[in-house]
Amino acid sequence: MDNLLLNIDLGMVDWARAQFALTAIYHWLFVPLTLGLAVIMGIMETRYYRTRDVFWKDAARFWQKLFGINFAMGVATGIILEFEFGTNWSNYSWFVGDIFGAPLAIEGIVAFFMESTFVAVMYFGWKKVSPGFHLASTWLTGIGATLSAWWILVANAWMQNPVGCEFNPDTMRNEMVSFTDVAFSPFAVGKFCHTVTSAWIIGAIFVVAVSAWYMLKKREKRLALESMKIGSIVGLVAALLAAFTGDLSAVQVAKTQPMKLAAMEALYDGGTDQPLTVVSTLNPFKQPDYASGEKPAVKIAVPNMLSLMATHDLHGYVPGVNDIIRGGYTNAKGEVEPSLDEKIQRGQQAITALGKYRELKTSLKNTQPTTEQQALLDGYRQTLEKHMPYFGYGYIRSADDIVPFIPINFWAFRIMVGLGTVFILFFLLTLFFSYKRDITTKRWLLMGAIALVPCAYVASESGWLVAEFGRQPWTIQDMLPTWAAVSDLGASSVMITFFLFLLLFTTLLIVEIRILLKQIKKGPEYEAIDN
16 A cells, blocks of 8 residues: 555646646635525525515525526536545545545435425425425525535545544554544534635625625615625624634644644744734745745734634744644643654554554465464554554655645635625625615725625635645645545546536636626516415
């Protein structure tokens, strides 16, 4: 196993990562709008159910149409994304498929079928079911979509913080020992809450932007105003929740992925009382010389804020890149952190012990081991279990391998947080003018609402860049680096499918945008259907 993994074509690693990133980025263009619109259309139909005002029924049906267009596109990219684990990342799938496959299977069997069932009732059941059952179907469609996100994010969170598992050297696979630990780890809960609330922001900004366009065109006045009010309320609540859950996520990252946090802050030499960098002149295109402690010429920071964010203590200790490489500090578990050299040595011992265990097991075939052979097997297994937490480090060659590209993490984090702050201020303004003033006269605000739609996606994708680039080189944190996880394929085959997917996904995106714009331009249908 180790000989095969170490001879993998590095070009294959780059193209496999590029293809997966391409698919994930396009997929995430569709998913958050689905989650956000689900909440808003549910609120509107709830108002219809309570007031029996047909306006709310027509409004709900209008946003449901836009939801449906986006929902269909998201399904297509999501299916391809899951297949890539088997085609391009077969070593990964073999190594942890028993664990990683469980949440994906639940997502497919339960959540996806749930939302696909109730979405049919939502669209075609207005005249066929009672208003109460139809309302339930609308909310269950949204809940199903959110549950899909839950299980997918559980799988992703496990990759970032592998828990609830043990490695079985006889099967060469990691096996789940606690489903509860996998499904409800603090990392998974934090990631889910932060990701879903950020998706609600996108849905809210989309609704407010469409409403703003109607106001600029002086049409659909009641729909535009009421939708803007609801969208702004949902958006403001979501933006505040995203800030809160982001803070909780930062604590989890500090505990389980300190290198990611160091990269996010371009922190090379840490310590106590660490400031949070607001902005600096860090070169966005070049990996800094972190070993020498190279610092940008200009840096604006908030004193002690990073320590507070990472440890909830103004004087808390935050390790930098070099601290993590050198080791010797007390980590979040209260243990002395080993140096990178120690981790590499322990990882190599684990790999060696596994190889010897497998070699002896193979030589025995179906025969019973002698007492001496059994003692050797037990010894190899004990060595493997002792050093298994550092198994992945056995494939690391130098410090550069474990340091992610710092500029991407640094700037993507600031784009996400900066735009998140803008969204809070924006929703406050739209709420104020929607309720207290005539917002139709605030052309600058209406134009700004439309301009913020791409910004919302930039903020969301930036968050994913931090999450995924920040954990490099790990496919599974500390357990499996990317070059030990890919399939034994030629780079050319993946390169061809990369460009085919690029063409396909771009076409899907263009088609969706055209259909959405056409439907928005057409506007809602006011021929209310009687139940």
